[in-house]
C-alpha cells in the first residue's frame with residue numbers, strides 16, 4: 001500500500017523541482033493515470049498497446065496538470081487483455097524493449113517512474129525488468145514487515161534471472177500515525193534491519209494525500225503546505241541527492 005500515492009507525488013515533486021519526469025502506469029486499475037486527471041477513452045491506446053508493440057511510447061504519452069511531468073497512461077481494458085502477454089516473444093522484456101527502441105523519447109526525461117500493480121504478474125515483472133532501482137513504500141503497520149521480506153526475495157529472483165542491474169533504492173515508511181506506539185515500533189524495526197536502505201523521510205498519514213486523486217492532482221497542487229506535500233517534497237530531495 002502506498003505505491004501509487006508515492007509514484008504520483010514523488011514524480012510530481014521531482015517535476016516541480018525542475019526535472020523532466022516520465023511516469024509509466026503499469027496497473028490496469030489506472031489509479032496513477034486517473035489520479036493525474038488522465039482517462040484513456042475506449043479505443044484509445046494505453047501502455048498496453050505499447051507492450052503489444054502496436055503503439056509507441058511517444059504516441060501514447062500525455063501531458064498532465066503538472067508541468068514537466070509526462071504520463072504513459074494505463075487503461076482498465078488492460079485487465080482482460082493482459083491474458084495475451086504470456087504468448088508474446090520476450091514477454092518479460094516488453095517495457096524495457098520499448099524504452100530502448102525509443103531511446104530519444106526516453107532520453108528527454110531525467111527520471112522515469114513506473115507504478116506497479118499489486119500482484120506479481122507479468123505487468124509487475126515487466127516493470128522490474130525495465131527498472132534499475134525499486135522504491136518500496138512500507139506501510140507502518142505490523143504485517144507490512146512480513147510482506148517486505150517476501151517482496152525483497154521476489155526482487156532478488158527477478159535480479160538473478162532477468163535484470164542483473166536491479167537494486168533497491170530505498171524503503172519509504174508511509175501512512176505513519178506518529179501518535180501510535182505501533183508506528184514508532186515499525187519505524188524502529190525497519191531502521192534496525194535496513195539502516196542504509198530506509199529513507200530518512202517518513203510520510204505521515206494525511207487525509208489530503210487520499211483526497212488529491214479525486215481532483216486529478218498531486219497533493220502539492222491541491223494543498224502545497226499540508227504535511228503530505230512537505231513529506232513528498234522532502235522525499236524527492238532525498239531521492240535526487242541519493243542519485
Ligand SMILES: Nc1ncnc2c1ncn2[C@@H]1O[C@H](COP(=O)(O)OP(=O)(O)O)[C@@H](O)[C@H]1O
Pocket residue numbers: 001002003004005006031118174175176203204205206207209210211
Ligand atoms: N500517507 C497517506 N495518508 C493517507 N492516505 C493514504 C496515504 N498513502 C496512501 N493513502 C491512501 O491509501 C489507499 C492506498 O494507497 P495507494 O497509494 O493507492 O496504494 P497502492 O498503489 O500500493 O495500492 C489510497 O486510498 C490512498 O489514497
Ligand SMILES: [Mg+2]
Pocket residue numbers: 003004005027031116117118
Ligand atoms: Mg496502486
